[in-house]
Every structure is written in C-alpha cells, then in structure tokens.
Amino acid sequence: MGKQRPNYERLWAPWRLEYVAQEADHRSAEAGVDPRSIQLLPGANPECFLCRAVAADEDRRHLVVYRRETTVVVLNRYPYNNGHLLVAPYQHKASLSDLDAREQQQSIEVLAEMIRRLEDCLRAEGFNVGLNLGSAAGAGVPGHLHWHIVPRWSGDTNFMATLAGARVIPQALDALWQLLTDDDQDPPRS
Numbered sequence: 174m175g176k177q178r179p180n181y182e183r184l185w186a187p188w189r190l191e192y193v194a195q196e197a198d199h200r201s202a203e204a205g206v207d208p209r210s211i212q213l214l215p216g217a218n219p220e221c222f223l224c225r226a227v228a229a230d231e232d233r234r235h236l237v238v239y240r241r242e243t244t245v246v247v248l249n250r251y252p253y254n255n256g257h258l259l260v261a262p263y264q265h266k267a268s269l270s271d272l273d274a275r276e277q278q279q280s281i282e283v284l285a286e287m288i289r290r291l292e293d294c295l296r297a298e299g300f301n302v303g304l305n306l307g308s309a310a311g312a313g314v315p316g317h318l319h320w321h322i323v324p325r326w327s328g329d330t331n332f333m334a335t336l337a338g339a340r341v342i343p344q345a346l347d348a349l350w351q352l353l354t355d356d357d358q359d360p361p362r363s
Contacts, residue, residue, distance in 0.1 A: 297324035
C-alpha cells in the first residue's frame with residue numbers, strides 16, 4: 174500500500190501575490206503610484222501612505238472608502254481580518270493631544286459610522302478598535318495616528334491562526350471597497 178497523502182484544503186488568496194512578490198522596501202507603497210505625482214497637504218509627509226491617501230484624487234486606488242472634513246477612512250492593505258479599516262485625521266499628527274477638538278470629535282463620529290457600516294455590510298458581530306501610539310506600542314506609521322477597526326465574528330479564531338499562525342481573509346480588497354462605498358465611482362470629497 175502506497176503512502177497516503179494528507180487531505181489538505183486549498184486556501185486561495187490571490188491579492189497577497191502583489192505583496193509577496195514585491196521587494197520589502199516597496200510593500201507599503203500603493204501599487205503603481207508615484208508619490209511625487211500627488212499634491213500633498215501642508216505639513217504632510219510624502220513617505221506616509223495616509224498623507225498620500227488624503228491628497229489623492231483616486232480614492233479607489235488608495236483604498237479610501239470614506240471622507241469627512243478632517244477625517245479619512247482607508248482599507249488596511251494587509252488586514253488582520255476581513256473589513257479591517259484605518260481611521261485617520263487628514264493632518265499628519267502623531268498623538269491625540271495634537272488633534273484639535275473638531276478632529277477629535279469627528280474621529281469618534283467616523284469610527285461609529287464605520288462600525289455601523291461594517292455591521293450592515295459584513296454582519297460583523299463585534300469589533301476590536303484600537304490606536305497604537307508610537308513605535309514602542311507597535312505603530313507602523315508612528316507619525317500619523319490612526320485607529321484600527323477590526324471586525325470580529327463568533328468563532329473567527331479558527332484552526333489556521335492556532336496551527337499555522339495565519340489568518341484567512343475571505344474577501345478581496347477591491348470587493349470590500351465596492352461594498353463599503355456602494356458606488357462605482359470614487360466617494361465624493363467633503
């Protein structure tokens with residue numbers, strides 16, 4: 174009797190190829206976007222993907238799903254879970270105390286609005302909402318504060334995370350962008 178093969182399930186994640194195939198120093202840049210081609214806001218950092226997203230004309234390309242007067246919402250290009258969003262002020266500011274009262278208030282309003290949308294669109298049952306302030310706290314972009322909204326579902330800590338240290342994200346970013354914007358065009362700017 175021959176050697177029996179294990180019965181493996183195949184997990185397809187084609188959007189990850191772009192990330193895996195890139196050199197490490199290009200993984201954070203938007204696909205095919207020259208940062209020098211974007212007119213940034215005063216005080217913005219050209220190396221910051223959030224500053225570039227705020228200034229960009231092409232919301233879909235920069236994964237922007239929502240804008241208010243002082244706040245932008247961007248899909249996390251490398252999500253922890255399906256529907257992972259980043260909520261950030263337009264201005265490149267590193268700490269909560271740097272935000273003025275309007276930016277603080279609008280950030281909380283936008284967090285609530287995005288949670289409501291994720292409940293409606295993805296039927297999320299819970300959320301992890303967090304803010305990493307500074308490199309020591311794990312901030313990947315320490316100079317531009319941003320909140321993470323990570324949708325959760327009962328039982329979403331599956332065997333992949335336990336055995337393989339991996340998460341399965343079931344939806345492509347472009348499909349999620351389409352669902353959250355509910356529009357074929359870029360969302361209107363406020």
